[in-house]
């Protein structure tokens with residue numbers, strides 16, 4: 277298991293960033309939990325919309341991330357986990373900066389030890405379907421905030437900021 281990441285010197289603090297840039301950035305009010313071993317993370321947005329089916333999350337995180345953050349709109353469902361430790365490990369191996377899930381994960385303890393940013397609403401040991409239903413790289417709206425593929429998102433324990 278990887279050791280949790282040290283906070284890099286260039287890690288962005290979202291409160292400072294908001295003070296600098298204000299309403300150029302949208303802030304997500306919904307209270308996501310910080311569950312990964314990399315508490316501060318940022319990068320270009322990639323997206324998935326799915327509901328209790330994580331096949332697209334798994335296949336996307338198995339492709340090169342190039343420092344991107346995958347924003348998954350799971351419809352806010354806490355009924356099944358959209359990512360566990362194996363998918364999260366694959367995200368690390370493929371160079372993703374992090375994953376934001378409007379839904380649940382599982383394997384919290386293992387994920388907390390990975391060098392990956394993870395924000396999610398909570399956890400559930402129940403696995404998701406694997407049929408592949410959903411859409412990749414579409415606009416997703418979380419808590420009234422739009423995430424467009426390609427814009428930059430910044431996350432830390434205070435919250436989530438995204439370019440409008």
Ligand SMILES: O=C([O-])CC(=O)C(=O)O
Nearest residue numbers: 359360361362363403404
């Ligand atoms: O396969 C799944 O549904 C998620 C999982 O448990 C893992 O990533 O380890």
